[in-house]
Amino acid sequence: MPKNLLSVRNLCASVDGRRILNGAELEINAGEVHVLMGPNGAGKSTLANVVMGDPRYSVDEGRVFFEGADITEEKPDARARRGMFLSFQAPEEIPGITVENFLRAAKSAYTGEDVKLLPFRKELRARMEELGMDASYASRYLNVGFSGGEKKKNEILQMAVLNPKLAILDETDSGLDIDAVKTISESIHRHKNEENAIVIITHITRILQKLPVDYVHIMADGRIVKTSDASVIEKINRDGFASVLG
Amino acid sequence: MKNQKTRVADIDRARFDFRDSDKSGYKTGKGLTADIVAEISAMKNEPAWMLERRLRSLEVYNRTPMPAWGPPLGELDMDEIVTYVRPNTEMKSDWNDVPGYIKNTFERLGIPQAERESLAGVGAQYDSEVVYHNIRRELSSQGVVYTDMETAVREHEDTVKELFMKLVPPEDHKFVALHGAVWSGGSFVYVPEGVRLDIPLQSYFRLNAPGAGQFEHTLIVVEKGANVHFIEGCSAPKYNVLNLHAGCVELYVREGATLRYSTIENWSKNMMNLNTKRALVEKNGTIEWISGTFGSHTTMLYPSSILKGEGARSTFTGITFAGAGQNLDTGAKVVHLAPNTSSTISSRSISKDGGIAVYRSAVSILPEATGAKSSAVCESLMMDSKSRSDTIPVMDIRSDEADIGHEARIGRISDAAVFYLMTRGLSEEEAKAMIVRGFVEPIAKELPLEYAVEMNRLISLELEGTIG
Numbered sequence: 218m219p220k221n222l223l224s225v226r227n228l229c230a231s232v233d234g235r236r237i238l239n240g241a242e243l244e245i246n247a248g249e250v251h252v253l254m255g256p257n258g259a260g261k262s263t264l265a266n267v268v269m270g271d272p273r274y275s276v277d278e279g280r281v282f283f284e285g286a287d288i289t290e291e292k293p294d295a296r297a298r299r300g301m302f303l304s305f306q307a308p309e310e311i312p313g314i315t316v317e318n319f320l321r322a323a324k325s326a327y328t329g330e331d332v333k334l335l336p337f338r339k340e341l342r343a344r345m346e347e348l349g350m351d352a353s354y355a356s357r358y359l360n361v362g363f364s365g366g367e368k369k370k371n372e373i374l375q376m377a378v379l380n381p382k383l384a385i386l387d388e389t390d391s392g393l394d395i396d397a398v399k400t401i402s403e404s405i406h407r408h409k410n411e412e413n414a415i416v417i418i419t420h421i422t423r424i425l426q427k428l429p430v431d432y433v434h435i436m437a438d439g440r441i442v443k444t445s446d447a448s449v450i451e452k453i454n455r456d457g458f459a460s461v462l463g
Numbered sequence: 464m465k466n467q468k469t470r471v472a473d474i475d476r477a478r479f480d481f482r483d484s485d486k487s488g489y490k491t492g493k494g495l496t497a498d499i500v501a502e503i504s505a506m507k508n509e510p511a512w513m514l515e516r517r518l519r520s521l522e523v524y525n526r527t528p529m530p531a532w533g534p535p536l537g538e539l540d541m542d543e544i545v546t547y548v549r550p551n552t553e554m555k556s557d558w559n560d561v562p563g564y565i566k567n568t569f570e571r572l573g574i575p576q577a578e579r580e581s582l583a584g585v586g587a588q589y590d591s592e593v594v595y596h597n598i599r600r601e602l603s604s605q606g607v608v609y610t611d612m613e614t615a616v617r618e619h620e621d622t623v624k625e626l627f628m629k630l631v632p633p634e635d636h637k638f639v640a641l642h643g644a645v646w647s648g649g650s651f652v653y654v655p656e657g658v659r660l661d662i663p664l665q666s667y668f669r670l671n672a673p674g675a676g677q678f679e680h681t682l683i684v685v686e687k688g689a690n691v692h693f694i695e696g697c698s699a700p701k702y703n704v705l706n707l708h709a710g711c712v713e714l715y716v717r718e719g720a721t722l723r724y725s726t727i728e729n730w731s732k733n734m735m736n737l738n739t740k741r742a743l744v745e746k747n748g749t750i751e752w753i754s755g756t757f758g759s760h761t762t763m764l765y766p767s768s769i770l771k772g773e774g775a776r777s778t779f780t781g782i783t784f785a786g787a788g789q790n791l792d793t794g795a796k797v798v799h800l801a802p803n804t805s806s807t808i809s810s811r812s813i814s815k816d817g818g819i820a821v822y823r824s825a826v827s828i829l830p831e832a833t834g835a836k837s838s839a840v841c842e843s844l845m846m847d848s849k850s851r852s853d854t855i856p857v858m859d860i861r862s863d864e865a866d867i868g869h870e871a872r873i874g875r876i877s878d879a880a881v882f883y884l885m886t887r888g889l890s891e892e893e894a895k896a897m898i899v900r901g902f903v904e905p906i907a908k909e910l911p912l913e914y915a916v917e918m919n920r921l922i923s924l925e926l927e928g929t930i931g
Contacts (some may be wrong), residue, residue, distance in 0.1 A: 254753075273879075294890050296886075297886050297887060298888050301886075302886070303886050309883040309900060311901050312902065313900065313905070314898075314900065315906030319897070324673070326887070358901070375887065
């Protein structure tokens with residue numbers, strides 16, 4: 218019996234009085250790779266953000282569990298410390314805080330342990346090299362003046378350093394060139410093991426080519442309407458969402 | 464050391480909020496008269512000319528109305544200000560001879576350690592008298608004078624007589640007139656031609672005694688081609704009685720000289736800080752202002768630069784943090800009097816819990832200042848919708864050949880940015896503190912490390928709302 222990480226039950230959420238999630242259900246176990254697809258406006262990003270505890274959305278109904286604990290009311294930082302991670306579609310720019318200082322503070326908060334400067338720097342360098350990031354990025358301000366691709370790589374760098382149990386990657390591949398998608402896909406592959414799980418929200422699917430996808434969920438109108446294995450991806454690419462939603 | 468810079472949450476406010484019972488040996492009655500002024504002068508054994516200047520200032524004070532602009536000063540009752548409090552001690556040059564309770568206060572503020580670590584000399588002011596003063600030998604051997612103002616009046620009388628309150632005359636405004644009448648303590652620095660000091664000089668001001676005002680005077684002369692960094696740090700304990708700080712700083716930067724003047728002010732939240740600072744900069748000289756305003760109930764502070772000689776330069780870098788109940792009115796003033804003079808003003812303010820941060824600047828470029836350049840950037844960050852931030856830039860350009868720029872940005876802390884940082888495990892407070900620290904980073908990086916650390920601590924304390 219694989220260990221359950223995330224359990225989303227009948228989740229309904231709205232923003233500014235507008236309902237976006239309408240009874241979303243999702244079960245994710247350790248060792249699995251899930252793909253979340255669906256037309257624009259289906260609620261994919263909202264689901265990711267609400268699962269992570271974005272205070273801008275209000276949860277109207279339903280519960281979210283992580284490793285069996287009800288986290289529906291928990292703040293985002295508490296969820297993060299449980300081992301949850303969200304790679305943002307459009308990461309915020311934080312002027313004045315370097316990537317290195319930020320990640321070190323984050324790692325310390327994430328693990329609850331003191332993170333020593335020199336070993337951390339060494340680890341950061343190694344992770345950056347794997348992602349083909351120049352060492353100078355460590356001393357740049359977080360996402361400030363980064364290109365779209367650099368921001369996405371920086372998100373994956375954070376995932377690699379924080380090593381979460383559950384990583385939700387929201388369109389991490391969009392806007393990237395082929396080489397960057399390949400690099401990121403390899404990094405996800407390296408991160409993946411039997412203890413953790415990954416949810417990939419994507420339109421493009423090239424990022425999935427080398428990943429062992431276990432489940433593909435199709436989302437529409439704020440809920441997951443269909444769940445299949447990886448074979449459905451090809452069909453969607455060929456015939457569009459209508460062909461599987463029918 | 465980077466570690467220290469980022470781990471700022473666990474500092475105890477008690478470090479700043481302690482006070483001794485009143486052990487002062489001498490105290491004037493409440494309110495201000497010519498007799499009191501004469502008494503102050505007599506206590507200090509001053510020459511007649513200084514007494515005359517004090518009495519003239521008192522006259523100006525009595526006939527000058529309160530300022531007609533700026534934050535409300537209605538809470539200020541001048542009759543309640545005890546103008547002069549003298550501690551039970553004479554000037555000391557050896558730390559071991561400083562009385563225990565005063566020493567205790569300074570030790571809790573970290574003065575002796577700070578001195579040992581990186582500072583060239585300490586002129587620490589306790590109440591109105593300088594009680595501790597020490598210059599390292601190499602400084603005096605280079606001819607650098609660093610002493611308290613009282614000593615300077617006696618030992619460097621000609622220089623003081625020529626320059627004292629000539630750059631900032633008592634007629635300027637009511638509080639500088641008051642200062643001229645009752646000034647006490649402060650620093651005198653003289654850096655001879657061509658001397659470049661690698662380590663900063665530091666003074667530490669501190670008020671202790673309910674109802675006492677502080678009127679320290681700082682006079683610095685940096686001769687031709689010389690270079691010095693002076694740091695003025697202020698921290699005062701908390702009181703229930705209204706307190707007034709009306710200091711005066713006069714800086715003379717001669718040809719080709721450079722003076723950096725750094726301040727972090729952290730007055731207790733009942734203090735009215737009405738301070739006047741001015742620099743006169745000659746040909747190719749440079750004044751660099753670094754100014755942090757954190758404490759006080761009300762502040763009016765606009766360091767000004769008079770660019771008198773061709774090619775003179777002024778930079779101002781300021782940070783203001785206004786929390787609950789605070790009205791901090793800060794900024795800078797520059798007067799371009801000569802060709803090819805240049806100035807930059809870079810100001811950041813943060814307001815929180817209903818605090819008011821006002822940025823005010825005045826840049827004048829006179830007709831003879833051809834080829835002058837001036838740029839000003841001010842940015843404000845509001846932590847919530849109760850807080851206020853205003854920007855009042857004034858420019859008076861009378862030269863056709865001037866290059867002028869001004870930029871102002873006012874914004875609120877972004878919920879999206881806070882959420883982003885929280886998803887990486889940082890608490891809401893840590894996330895906000897990080898955003899604010901990033902916002903003030905351009906200022907922090909201008910400060911010596913110790914001060915940058917202290918500023919980060921102050922920011923964290925302010926964000927926790929544990930001050931005041």
